[in-house]
Amino acid sequence: AAVEKGNYRHFMQKEIFEQPTVVGQTLGSYLRQSDGTVALPQFDFDLSSVKRITIVACGTSFYAGMVAKYWFEQFARVPVDIDVASEFRYRDPVLEDGGLALFISQSGETADTLAALRHCKEAGQTIAVVVNVPTSSMAREADLLLPTHAGPEIGVASTKAFTCQLAVLAALAANMAVKKGHMDRAEEQEVVRHLFEAPACLNAALGHDEDIEAMAPLIAPARDVLYLGRGPDYPLALEGALKLKEISYIHAEGYASGEMKHGPIALIDEDVPVIVLAPSGPLFEKTVSNMEEVRARGGQIVLISDAEGLAAAGEGCLATIEMPSVHPLIAPLVYAVPVQLLAYHVACVKGTDVDQPRNLAKSVTVE
């Protein structure tokens, strides 16, 4: 049956709002709530033997991979290489025996990613694939098939596929950590419990839709926008910038908060809004000092944080967006929502074709 927009104005909007449901479905197929364990699909491969992971993807799927690198390294203590697919093969990567090559793709058909997959297969890597279309080429060619259950994604700019990819990747990282002896039963149960908090937290984030809609006119006139984040929220800054440029055609860059002073700070003036993604926590104070650097140059800040973070640093911002207080593990999923909604509402203010932005394709099957 054809997918309908229902009461939504755009498919992208509908897909953003589906996230609590589809992330819940995806988590439900990898995690067991009854005993708090991660249960991956059956495959004939020993995850405890993995010595290095090579992640390859494009676009939004690449940013999901960047978040996963933090998790694989933190939980499973496995080193991760990550590349965009269009660069990967051409740098003649070193692929050692016993390596796991992990491909992330909504469509399962992106030409560069598929070519990289075949390259890794030839080089004897075990091929794991996180993919949303179960009948796709990548799904067929995988040794370890890890489906996302986002359902059909129609909007060209990826949203729900991204958060579902993160859900699968978190489960995979936790499972590998258990198999490698870096995560005990109690820690596994903790991780599972926090992941199951994600749907409710995504819902809470979606509850701020109207606030974000109300502030979109402040961002729409900008020519350039900067997004800043740290740690696993740094890839979210990159994703936020990508979403904004894809659908609103505003030039945007994502930067690691601490790297701003090495270049992009030269751009800051009152006409360049700076969107800061900063859940409260150990890295928060450092980000606040980066915000001071922006302010000292007349920069306008939009702070996306939880109640604690906003109480500490929200004053004097152009706008603030409140997120629920969440465990750091699920922050990248939850903070995806405000950056998606911000891009969406800015695009609506500008009157662009949200679901079919110019020059972009849902699935890019040329290299």
Ligand code: G6P
């Ligand atoms: C295109 C889409 C993006 C997507 C990228 C990778 O550029 O417009 O939204 O992130 O391809 O697609 P994939 O299907 O491999 O995730």
